[in-house]
Amino acid sequence: MxxxxxxxxxxxxxxxxxxxxxxxxxxxxxxxxxxxxxxxxxxxxxxxxxxxxxxxxxxxxxxxxxxxxxxxxxxxxxxxxxxxxxxxxxxxxxxxxxxxxxxxxxxxxxxxxxxxxxxxxxxxxxxxxxxxxxxxxxxxxxxxxxxxxxxxxxxxxxxxxxxxxxxxxxLEQYNNLYDIASKLSVAVEQVTATIQELAGSVTSFSETMYFISEQSNSVLQSVQEIEKVAKMVREVSDHSQILGLNASIEAARAGDYGKGFSVVAQEIRKMAGNSKEHTETIRNTVSKINGLISQLHKSVSKSNAESESQSAALEELAATMQEINHNTNSLAEYAERIIKS
Structure with a gap:
């Protein structure tokens, strides 16, 4: 016994x-x-x-x-x-x-x-x-x-x-616990899926912003090239002004023989003046574009950094939700084992 x-x-x-x-x-x-x-x-x-x-x-x-x-x-x-x-x-x-x-x-x-x-x-x-x-x-x-x-x-x-x-x-309490854990597990899985989808969207947005940043750098380089060309045109215009002035002086010395050349010299000076004005307009416009693109580049860089930070935070949140989902599944399995034991 x-x-x-x-x-x-x-x-x-x-x-x-x-x-x-x-x-x-x-x-x-x-x-x-x-x-x-x-x-x-x-x-x-x-x-x-x-x-x-x-x-x-x-x-x-x-x-x-x-x-x-x-x-x-x-x-x-x-x-x-x-x-x-x-x-x-x-x-x-x-x-x-x-x-x-x-x-x-x-x-x-x-x-x-x-x-x-x-x-x-x-x-x-x-x-x-x-x-x-x-x-x-x-x-x-x-x-x-x-x-x-x-x-x-x-x-x-x-x-x-x-x-x-x-x-x-x-076993009513264990049965209720199992039902709650099962429903919570489904909800956590849905939230995890949403977070993963959002993380994918943030990653895609980050890649797009990076592409825009690269393109803005290319445009900025092109604008700088235009600014260089405009500077060269302005220098040519200044030289043309000097040449036109010298030609007018020489035409005046030549008297009647230099009248035709004097007209040519005036047209050269006029064209040089117009070129200088247009060059100045181009320079101002390019300067504004350069400022806007620089600001855009800074904004894109900031957005890109924030997107990377958000992506990392979402990945960490997704990992946490997966851990919660694992614990919830363990809880549901434990309740089920108690009910079936």
Whole structure:
């Protein structure tokens, strides 16, 4: 008997997986009381009917009979008190090998009727039959929410199963947690997809701004070339003015012979003057264009830097959302394992 009880307690305290922990946690305190009543049962051999008589004389004498094994009687007395030891809402039942002796209901799970005949498929029936712990999940169609049901056999001093204890707890909170985690996971995936799309747009915008920056540099270089040409034209115009002036002087010295040349000299000076004016207009225009392109280049460079910063921030945000999504999926898987354990 001690070996079988030790195996059951080893299951409670030495489990490793989360699914097993969800079962063992719901029976951990129960197992402590179980050990105490096992000691009571073992002492019964030495103390005769004293323990049973004490139980019968107590306040919790419902359905107690003198022919009950002390272990079963002890659990019948402890059953109403077990709910106070757990944060979960539990329904607890104690049976002999044939029928339910006591059933303590919870706020969410109604109790079975005392005297209920155990049937094939019942956890306590199979615990007594197989001499092993039984665990099952009742679908939400039974109570409106999933229920975790566990049952352990009770043995006498010879190791023979004499009854069982069953505990049922609602998995509604875990089921709600699973639903919330699943919905959150979908929402996070959508947000992550949007962030990645936005990051792609920012990257594309950054590339476009870089292209514009390169083109503005090319235009700026072309404008500078135009400015150089305009400067050369102005220098030619100035020289033409000087040449026209010299030609007019020489034409005046030549008198009548230089009249025709004087007309040519005046036209040269006139053309030089017009060239100078047009060159000045070109220079002013080029100077304005040069200023605008320089300002555009600065703005493009600033926008490009901001786009790169935003792209890096979005990539970091996307990585964070992926981590959140991973944790959310882990939470959903954990809740699902608890529900299915």
């Amino acid at each position: 001690k070996t079988k009880y030790a195996q059951l307690l080893a299951f409670f305290f030495l489990t490793t997986t989360r699914a097993e922990k969800s079962i063992s946690n719901s029976l951990c305190a129960f197992s402590c009381i179980f050990m105490i009543f096992c000691l009571l049962a073992s002492n019964y051999q030495k103390n005769g009917d004293f323990i049973m008589q004490s139980l019968l004389n107590g306040k919790h004498d419902r359905n107690l009979r003198e022919d009950l094994h002390p272990t079963i009687a002890a659990f019948m007395i402890a059953a109403p008190l077990l709910n106070d030891l757990f944060p979960q809402d539990l329904t607890i039942g104690v049976s002999d090998t044939d029928k339910l002796l006591v059933s303590v209901g919870s706020k969410t799970i109604p109790p079975l009727s005392d005297g209920y005949i155990l049937q094939t498929g019942d956890g306590m029936y199979e615990a007594v039959r197989d001499g092993e712990m039984q665990s099952t999940i009742l679908p939400k169609e039974v109570f409106g929410f999933p229920v975790q049901a566990n049952a352990i056999p009770l043995f006498d001093q010879d190791g023979i199963a004499i009854g069982a204890v069953g505990v049922a707890s609602s």
